[in-house]
Amino acid sequence: MAPLVVHVTGARPNFPKAAPVLQALSAYPVEQLLVHTGQHYDDAMSEVFFRQLGIPKPDVNLGVGSGAHGAQTAKVMEALEELFTQRRPDLVVVYGDVNSTVAAALVASKMGITFAHVEAGLRSFDMTMPEEINRLVTDKLSDLLLTTSTDAIAHLGNEGTAPEKIHFVGNPMIDTLLTHRERFDAAAVRAELGIEGDYLVATLHRPGNVDDPDDVRALVAAMHAVADQAQVVIPLHPRGRARLEDAGFLDHPGMRVVDPLGYLEFMGLVRGSVGVVTDSGGVQEETTILGVPCLTLRPNTERPVTITHGTNQLVTRDTLAERVREILAAGKLTQWPTPPLWDGHAGERIAAVLASSLGAVRP
Structure with a gap:
């Protein structure tokens, strides 16, 4: 047997x-x-x-x-x-x-x-x-x-x-990304969501960002400063959604909240973006391979290889807007390191x- x-x-x-x-x-x-x-x-x-x-x-x-x-x-x-x-x-x-x-x-x-x-x-x-x-x-x-x-x-x-x-x-997550990369259709996702022009993607759900009311208010202010520079599309996780909305997260014309997306749609959205703001672990890895600048809104990461061999950097709410400004000024990456194996x-x-x-x- x-x-x-x-x-x-x-x-x-x-x-x-x-x-x-x-x-x-x-x-x-x-x-x-x-x-x-x-x-x-x-x-x-x-x-x-x-x-x-x-x-x-x-x-x-x-x-x-x-x-x-x-x-x-x-x-x-x-x-x-x-x-x-x-x-x-x-x-x-x-x-x-x-x-x-x-x-x-x-x-x-x-x-x-x-x-x-x-x-x-x-x-x-x-x-x-x-x-x-x-x-x-x-x-x-x-x-x-x-x-x-x-x-x-x-x-x-x-x-x-x-x-x-x-x-x-x-x-192995990179195996999946590379297998399906040609199916990440940024244009199709743009058309489906009605997105025009440059945009950033955000994924935010960690307790350190969305649980405490003071943290939520600070996060909203930081993200509004980002949206002053480029529109932000955020597939909003059910966790923390009500708190963010109550704190005025959507009270900015540059903020665009959409429902959670499937894998192909989300990766298409990321691939077509000028940058990503996240507190997710996996997104740090995916952007590292796609060459999309990633700003991780956390004090630490369990994936430091995405910083030393990728496109990721750690930011705080106070430094986020300035890092976005630098990303937008630098333009699209043409080469970047990737981790071994x-x-x-x-x-x-x-x-x-x-x-x-x-x-x-x-x-």
């Missing part, structure tokens, strides 16, 4: 990472089961990604929905424990740093099931971020740590991780590591 590999996904950032791994591993004599926890459950945040990226329909959808961190994590753990009892995997693969990731790690570890963490070793060193806690716990328990960058290897080494557990494989073949390298751990030989 072929060994069973269970992939656990739960939120938008997981899907572009899982797609190339699923495809590459299909070349080996293993059975794969794709689990969607339902942590993101509306169409624009989950289902549309399966359609657009050619990912098979999830074999299991746990449908846990939203909720407080503890409650959501507990729901995923309970459902996965039941699933793993019914169909015990030989290997579990988790992605990224969302609540579904750490929930699956805890269940697999407690049940004595080998598991691999794709995107291991990233660190912001900011313990106020729920994602940082998820990263630390998941990596501590992981049997196979699959890293996207050399700084991640260093972090794991400093934490005492056995070297034989660590594998530098590159970034962000070459479109990470999925193949990950599949080789996973298959080797199972003793599965490619025909």
Whole structure:
């Protein structure tokens, strides 16, 4: 009987990472089961990604929905424990740093099931971020740590991780981006949304930006100063939307809020922009490959390679408008560095590591 590999996904950032791994591993004599926890459950945040990226329909959808961190994590753990009892995997693969990731790690570890963490070793060193806690716990328990960058290897080494557990494989999300890049149609997205002229894209949802009323007011003022220079298109995450609107976020003619977009539409929007303002991790990586200037509105990043080998820079609310002014003055980039192994073949390298751990030989 072929060994069973269970992939656990739960939120938008997981899907572009899982797609190339699923495809590459299909070349080996293993059975794969794709689990969607339902942590993101509306169409624009989950289902549309399966359609657009050619990912098979999830074999299991746990449908846990939203909720407080503890409650959501507990729901995923309970459902996965039941699933793993019914169909015990030989290997579990988790992605990224969302609540579904750490929930699956805890269940697999407690049940004595080998598991691999794709995107291991990233660190912001900011313990106020729920994602940082998820990263630390998941990596501590992981049997196979699959890293996207050399700084991640260093972090794991400093934490005492056995070297034989660590594998530098590159970034599978970049595989997905490069595979679909020619489908990122900026002109079509412009026409669909009625955008004319130069524009910036913004994605803002982190608690440090949208939870505290004082932070929200400061964010609105900073973004209005950006909109004084160029129109801003923001697919607004459900988290924090009401607070932003109540604080007058839309009280500027240059601010344009749209509903969350599918992967292809969002990447088309980014590709056609003059720059991006974000607090998202994945967007820092995507802009690094597309050559779009990225201003990360956070005091830190768990992806420093996007600064040293990409288009990203950290900004504060006080410095944001000036950095935008510099981007607009510089114009479109014609060349920029990119990180090692962000070459479109990470999925193949990950599949080789996973298959080797199972003793599965490619025909």
